[in-house]
Amino acid sequence: MKSLFDWLKSLLQTSESVVSSSEITNPDAPTSPVSTSTTPASVPPISSSGFNLSANDIYLLILCIWREMRGGSVDEQRGVYWVIRNRACDSLHRWPKEVGKVITQHLQFSSFNANDPNSKLFPDHNSLVYNTIVGIVDNPLADNVAGANCYIDLPEGKEPSWAKPEKMTVKIGKTRFYKL
Secondary structure: OOOHHHHHHHHHHOOOOOOOOOOOOOOOOOOOOOOOOOOOOOOOOEEEOOEEEOHHHHHHHHHHHHHHHOOOOHHHHHHHHHHHHHHHOOOOOOOOOOHHHHHHOOOOOHHHOOOOHHHHOOOOOOOHHHHHHHHHHHOOOOOOOOOOOEEEOOOOOOOOOOOOHHHEEEEEOOEEEEOO
16 A cells, blocks of 8 residues: 555656645646645545545645644644644534645634745755655654644743643643643
8 A cells, every 4th residue: 555655745746736726825836726625536535544634635734734843843743733633523613624624724824824924835845844744644643732722832921812721731842732
């Protein structure tokens, strides 16, 4: 069976594009829209540790982790993966069930906000950080954030009102993870 890394690598080398949208713009990318709810017929859903992901979900997941945490540790990057997954699996239905919709939901991940400079950045597919993140998505290991569904990496005292100390599940590096 082909690993997620091999599958993604072959997807990126094909001429068929699954990436780019009005919210996610890359001047070098093709201009077909990203659908966060459907997968092109030729690309079956992929299972990442028992969690089904469409090609668009995988692309947006890797892009989000890269934009949000490319300067963080592997454990912080894995934590962002788990925040997104924990939101998609939320039993209280506070977030969409589809990973792509969780990521692109208005004002949820700052690197997808139009006014954030990170929203214009795209990874080099040959970089170590990008390939590390692909490896995390391929094999996320256990939830290292104890069910957290939010995180911040702001300095102490600059937290938003929702970041209550009793809701913090773990601190990894400078990033604090919360289960709301």
